[in-house]
Amino acid sequence: MKLNFILTVAAIVAISFAGATTTKAKTTLEIVKERGHLRCQVGPASPGFYNLDAKGEWYGSDVSVCQAVAAAIFGSKKKLEIQSVSSQVRFTALANGESDMLSRTATWTLLRDTQLGLDFTAVNFYDGQGFMVPKDSGITSAMDLKGATVCVLTGTTTELNLADFSRANNLNIKPVTFEDSNVRNDTYLQGGCDALTNDKSGLASNKAAFPNPGDHTVLPETISKEPLAPAVRQGDAQWFDIVKWTVYTLINAEEHGITKANVDKMRSTSTNASVRRMLGVEGNLNEGLGLSKDWAYNIIKEVGNYGEIYEAYMGGGKLGIGIGRSGSANDLWTRGGLMYSPPFR
Known part of the structure; x- marks a missing residue:
């Protein structure tokens, strides 16, 4: 009886000690919020996707995805650290936590999606x-x-x-x-x-x-075939969803005609249920993401929609590289392309 009592006490102490020393790992969203900015990885300067202006500021279509995720979390695209990383170490830098996400003309393949500790989110450019x-x-x-x-x-x-x-x-x-x-x-x-x-x-x-x-x-x-998509580390479903639905917000905004210039008016006057849900006027779509109700509104207000980004940097804009979009795979699905967002409901 005495031996059983000693063993029982020892087991209770061991369990209590384990409970006291075991802490739940922080999510990527928690880490990013505590740091106060997003760390987003791009490649060496390349016109269209990621480039530097005369002031040393990054711009481009992939940079805009980074800015959009920052806006979703913080309400400001400026809460962002751009990391320029070579192709040889890009996936390692993401997998080991140096970067929070990758947005840099990376092709989504089976091996990369299953053997590198990464998850690709949503295609933001179809290439070849x-x-x-x-x-x-x-x-x-x-x-x-x-x-x-x-x-x-x-x-x-x-x-x-x-x-x-x-x-x-x-x-x-x-x-x-x-x-x-x-x-x-x-x-x-x-x-x-x-x-x-x-x-x-x-x-x-x-x-x-x-x-x-x-x-x-x-x-x-x-x-x-080269489907290019942002990527995140495996094992954090919430973070995967945040980055994925940020891309879908850009696409869905264009489909509904919501732009950087008119998003305030659309939020206050639109009667379209999908628009109202996306912009946080009704429903609670933000809860599963752990973001504020105006997360999607902030994305559009800060960076615009997919079409605006494409024209500015990939198309005929002043900083664009002249790749036509009409009728291509990168056009909206309603115009014969492959750009398509699941429903906001």
Whole structure:
């Protein structure tokens, strides 16, 4: 009896001690709020997606997604730290907690989504890989690249796709690999490679930054599917939902004609139930996200809708790189594209 009593007391003490020393891990949202700003990862400066202005401020379509998430949490897009990270360490930096999220032309693939400790959220740009060559090279098709040297970033799906394309078509393409996109571009411009390969949006971005863009041409073939999407660490469903539904807010706002300029009027006068739910006028859609009722309103007020962002940075805006949207995969589903948001209800 005495031994049983001692064992019982020891068990109670052990349980009490474990309860006292075990603390619940903080969620990403809690960490971000306590820090006071969002850490969002992009790549080295690239026109269209993420670039620096004369004051050293970041802008671009992927930067806008970062700003939108900051606005959803804090009500201000400025509560944000942009981290420019190389392709080689981008996923490691996200997985180990250095970044809260990634928004940087990263292709959503099965391996990346299941083996790197990451979750991709919602596609914000549909892309495909292509080739760029000097206009005076005489090359008019990717099938003309037999035996050619091609500049490519290492550690990317672009490098893997190039190898697959070469092997499938018996082209014996010789990849020239780089860790830095600027070095890759300089090597191509200096004649160190016969062609440069990248996502086609990336080629448009590269070309726009060249000294003489008209001296280069993008070949017609698209050799891969490249759905680009923000990503987060696995294991935090709430944070995954926040980033995912931030992208959907941008798309849904465009579908309903809600812009940065008219969002106040739409919130006060719209009778559309979906609009009223999204803007927090009625319902409680914010509760599962752990955000304020005006989280979606803040996104649109701070950065606009998907179409506004696209035109400004990817399309014909002053800072755009001239990629047409009409009828493309990046147009709204109501206009023949693939941009589509689940219902706000």
